[in-house]
Amino acid sequence: MLKQRVITALVLLAIFLPALFHPSFVPFAAVTLVFMAAGAWEWGRLNGLGAGASLALGALCLALCGLAWGDGWLQRPLPWLWVLGGGAWVLGGAWLLRVGVAGWPRVPRLVRVAGGVLALWLAWLAVAQARVAGVNFLLSVLTLVWTADICAYFAGRAFGLRFTRAKLAPGISPGKSWEGVWGGMAGVLALALAWVAGDAHWQAAVPSLYTHLARQGWWLLAIGAVFMAAMSVVGDLVESLIKRSAGVKDSSGLLPGHGGVLDRIDALLPTLPLAMMLTHF
Numbered sequence: 648m649l650k651q652r653v654i655t656a657l658v659l660l661a662i663f664l665p666a667l668f669h670p671s672f673v674p675f676a677a678v679t680l681v682f683m684a685a686g687a688w689e690w691g692r693l694n695g696l697g698a699g700a701s702l703a704l705g706a707l708c709l710a711l712c713g714l715a716w717g718d719g720w721l722q723r724p725l726p727w728l729w730v731l732g733g734g735a736w737v738l739g740g741a742w743l744l745r746v747g748v749a750g751w752p753r754v755p756r757l758v759r760v761a762g763g764v765l766a767l768w769l770a771w772l773a774v775a776q777a778r779v780a781g782v783n784f785l786l787s788v789l790t791l792v793w794t795a796d797i798c799a800y801f802a803g804r805a806f807g808l809r810f811t812r813a814k815l816a817p818g819i820s821p822g823k824s825w826e827g828v829w830g831g832m833a834g835v836l837a838l839a840l841a842w843v844a845g846d847a848h849w850q851a852a853v854p855s856l857y858t859h860l861a862r863q864g865w866w867l868l869a870i871g872a873v874f875m876a877a878m879s880v881v882g883d884l885v886e887s888l889i890k891r892s893a894g895v896k897d898s899s900g901l902l903p904g905h906g907g908v909l910d911r912i913d914a915l916l917p918t919l920p921l922a923m924m925l926t927h928f
Contacts (some may be wrong), residue, residue: 651904659888659902669781676721676775679727682770684709686908689898690763693889693909695757704764708890711768719733721775729924736840736917740881740915743888751892766916769913773919778927788856788922792914795831795876796883799823802830815880820887828880835876839868859926871925886913 668676675806691701715721739762743751751759777785789841807824808814815823839857846858860868890898897906905911 648912649695653904655902655904667785671821672721672775672778675778676716679771679774680709680712680716682908682912683712683767683900686767686898686912687792689765689901689909690767691760693893693895694759694763695893695896696760704760708764708767711764711765712771715768715772716775720772721779721885724927725772725776726924726927729773729920729927732773732920733924736766736878736921740878740917741884744816744819746854748888748891751888755892770912770916770919773923774915777919782847783851783853783855784859784926786855788919790838790845791835791856791872791875791922792879792918794834795879796914798834799827799831799880802833803827808829814928816884816887819884819891823880823884824916828877831880832876835872836869843868855924856922874923875918875925878917882914882917886910 663675666678669675673860684705688701688705691704691775745754774785777788786809803822803824803826804864807827809826811825813825814821814823815828839860842855842857843861845851846855856861857862857872860871886898898909899907901907902911
């Protein structure tokens with residue numbers, strides 16, 4: 648299993664790094680578009696669609712992203728789209744975590760399927776626009792999610808249930824604790840402060856997400872970092888809820904040793920559009 652994980656990770660890095668650092672945003676937008684389409688295929692399977700219908704859903708996601716790209720949306724300010732998408736994630740995520748695993752099947756399948764495709768489309772649009780803005784900005788958003796996840800893991804292992812008697816969401820993801828969430832938030836705050844200092848020291852031509860927030864006030868940087876870390880947890884828990892409802896461990900086996908595409912990007916689905924929203928406002 649470890650060997651598989653390492654090989655898959657190396658292959659993904661070999662694909663993503665050249666695309667990420669290419670002078671043009673086009674290779675990165677194209678690679679992530681393919682991955683979002685694969686995520687839509689997984690989404691169809693998780694919601695009980697057959698093989699053909701799931702492939703059609705992947706093609707639909709690909710077409711929606713392609714239409715937005717062709718119409719120039721990647722270079723166009725879309726502040727109200729980010730507000731609507733971010734608001735939907737905050738309210739919808741809170742509702743889903745409240746109703747739990749049992750509540751998911753009660754949502755009409757058409758709503759579930761359409762909502763998933765729209766979430767993937769919005770995330771692709773956000774990540775592509777972030778790359779258009781600059782590599783420094785995009786990396787600041789991506790590393791936020793990775794830092795929150797890593798710090799939450801180690802904080803949960805070290806301090807889980809020492810300060811609270813209840814787990815975070817035992818019916819959805821029994822391994823997660825409140826201590827892990829707090830550790831993730833602390834890690835993101837430290838990352839944000841370090842990144843702002845780095846932007847200032849190296850006079851970054853493209854400011855990071857954190858510098859955008861710090862320019863409006865340190866209080867907004869702190870609130871924004873904590874909020875984004877919390878929403879990364881929401882994205883993770885929502886996908887766990889859906890997989891538990893479907894009775895599967897991974898969204899697919901597309902990435903050997905890592906599960907599926909949705910397993911790798913679940914925390915990014917809400918944080919990407921929310922990062923764009925915070926930057927524009």
